[in-house]
Amino acid sequence: MQVWLRLSKFAWTYRRKFLASIVLGAVVSIFWSAELLLSFPVIKVFLQGQSLPEYFGQEITKAQADVSTHQREIDSLQTQIAGLEDAEDKRSRLNHASLLNDQARCLRRLNAAAWKLWGLSWVNSRILPYLPQDQFRFLLVVFGMLLIVTVLKGLVTVWQDLLAGSIGELTVIDLRKALFRQTLKLDPQTVAMGGTATLMSQFTYDLQSLAAGLSELTGRVVREPLKGFACIAAAFWVNWRLTALSLLFVPLAGWMFHRFGKRLSRALHRVMDSMSHLYKHLEETFEGAKLVAAFDGAGHQRRKFHRLNRDFYFKAIKIVRISAMSGPAIELLMMVAVLVAILPGAYLVLRQETGLWGIRLTTSEMDITELAVLYVLLAGVVDPLRKASRFYAIIRRSGAAAERVFARMDRPALVTPPTSPQVLPELKTGLRLRHVTFRYARPDADHSLERPPALDDIDLTIPAGKTVAIIGTNGCGKSTLVNLFPRFYDPEQGSVLWNDVDLRQVRLRELRESIAIVPQDAALFDDTILGNIRYGRWGASAEDMRDAARRAHVTDFAELFPDGLLTRVGAHGKQLSGGQRQRIALARAMLRDPQLLILDEPTSAVDANSEQLLLHSLRTFARGRTTLLITHALHRDWLSFVDRIVVMDLGRVIASGTHEELIQACPIYQQLSPAETRAA
DSSP, rough: OHHHHHHHHHHHHGGHHHHHHHHHHHHHHHHHHHHHHHHHHHHHHHSSOOOOHOOOHHHHHHHHHHHHHHHHHHHHHHHHHHHTOOOHHHHHHHHHHHHHHHHHHHHHHHHHHHHHHHHHHHHHHHGGGGOOOSSHHHHHHHHHHHHHHHHHHHHHHHHHHHHHHHHHHHHHEEEEEEEEHHHHSSHHHHHHHOOOHHHIIIIIIIIIHHHHHHHHTTTTHHHHHHHHHHHHHHHHHHHHHHHHHHHHHHHHHHHHHHEEEHHHHHHHHHHHHHHHHHHHHHHHHHHEEEEEEEOOOOHHHHHHHHHHHHHHHHHHHHHHHHHHOOOOHHHHHHHHHHHHHHHHHHHHHTTTTSSEEEOOOOOSSSOOOHHHHHHHHHHHHHHHHHHHHHHHHHHHHHHHHHHHHHHHHHHOOOOOOOOOOOOOOOOOOOOEEEEEEEOOOOTOOOTTTTOOSEEEEEEEEEEETTTEHHHHHTTTHHHHHHHHTTTSSSEEEEEEEEEEEEEGGGGGHHHTTTTTOOOOOOOOOOSSSHHHHGGGGGTOOHHHHHHHHHHTTOOHHHSTTTTTTOBOOOOOTTTHHHHOOOOOOOHHHHOOOOOOEEEEETTTTTTTHHHHHHHHHHHSSSSEEEEEEEESSSSGGGGGTTTTEEEEETEEEEEEEOHHEEEEEEEHHHHHSSSHHOOO
16 A cells, blocks of 8 residues: 555646546546336337327326325324324333334435335426437437547546546656665665666566556546446446445455455565566677677576566466456456346346345336346446456556566666765865775575675775776686775775865765776767767867867777767667777776776776887876776886886785885785786
8 A cells, every 4th residue: 555655746747637536537437327227219119119298107106105105104204203292101112212212213204205205207398308209210219329428438438548547657757866866875886786687677577567557547446346336336326235245246356356466465575576586698699799699608598587477477377377367256256246136126126125134125016127227237236346356457467567667667776875064175185095995795596695805995095196006816806895985885894085185074976076087998889979978077068078088089980970960879889899999998087187086997908009008198198196006917008107016915905115125025016917027
């Protein structure tokens, strides 16, 4: 229930459309009951060969007789009551109270008979004179009315379905935007814990299931119960006592819906998890397409995909089985409820009685027409309920999808903004990691995995305005260390200081605006070259962006394209070479003009020419700027502007100093250094 309350906050914007949908659903229900009630004159003409004027004449005579009878009963009771008003003995007082109850009951019957007489007289005088007297022509009018009502009902139904579909899609659009906005607020580690495949599944499969459910909820789920209520109301008008008998089964139907719903919820959660696994396998296969082709892994990937598909099938078919069982079960139950009302009615018609086992079931003798109309109306309740049983599975699917989406939105971030942020000062003293220990959080898929610390009691100072190289083998923790500065992660123990300010005490946006990163694999978006450079500083002028492109040697290759800097780079920048992508990443960092520049293996995936161009740009740009260079091997060309080198191994800083100092005293640095730098 809480999930639907949260969802209603998103749908509240479209409340007017929802109210319009309810009104249209009510109109459809009226047309639905009108279609069924039009069976009354048809049955009268075909089964009994009786015209409507004859029928209404007889009914008016009966109603007048009932009014007279009830009036005489009341007059007789009034005389008896008057004779006992002054009596003082206990028995007389009891008789007096009993007579008052009988009088009240007769007054109610008189009132009902009077209203019936008024309604019959009004129809007889205001409507029947305008209807054809010939029976065949009268049937033509009835069938014409039935056709008109059916057409109007269809038009209103389409209108309501369009409104309901609009409400569902618009609500899901708002929810998708909220989920996207909330996900962007999370730190990279929190996002990665859930897995990209699961996140994509929630943005697509789950939200689409939710949209379908909302469309049903504001459309058919509104309309079908109203159709059932309209039929029940009409059946109450025909004979409320017999109709009330059929309603005794409503609690049992509610219990059955509840049982089916619990089983559906469990099955739906398993199906959505299975879909996430399918997304994950597709993501891994397509991103590793070259690896699959190179090592002839297509067969293995197909077999695994087949297993995942079969797993999804078996879980999905359970939902189909539950849904398939619910419809016939509800239909059978409601048909029993109809028979409970119709069989006593048939007894009353065939035996010309007004009661059964001493229980009064009708005010006057029923005829076959009333019984037939009552059956038609009660049977008209079965169809909406049968449809509702099918919609119930869709609504449950939507509820399960909403639970997953809101669980993602409620996921707490591992990096939280400060409650009372401090102003980030200009970086003058430097950076310091003070006894920092960091351990990656366990992924959602493996709660039993206990990871060793990626950083273990790091104590390191980086002077302002200097270029510091952090060197080590793969997995030693060097990338993890520099990711602490933009607060992609927060340390498990210790603190990271900017001058003397703990980074956890400053605004994330202000901190990240002071840092630029040139990653190992330049992340580009499917935009123009200039559009990707603009990421460095939103609001930068075109001249500033072109200047950054020139300084990073982007214009050297961009001018070769017909559209120049307005050339689109394709998804992930795949239209460009690695060196070209890296130069765009450097231009983006230059446009930001950061206080702290982080270079994460910037030349590891580029050719020699691109490496020289990047080095040429960096020598000028990094001069006097606090710069962190991450690399597993420091080549000769980098030594010209690196002020200090930090060597890491197994999450610890094992040495720090200049190239000359480390090449003499640090064996690991000696192993990592190329021959050309060892001889430098």
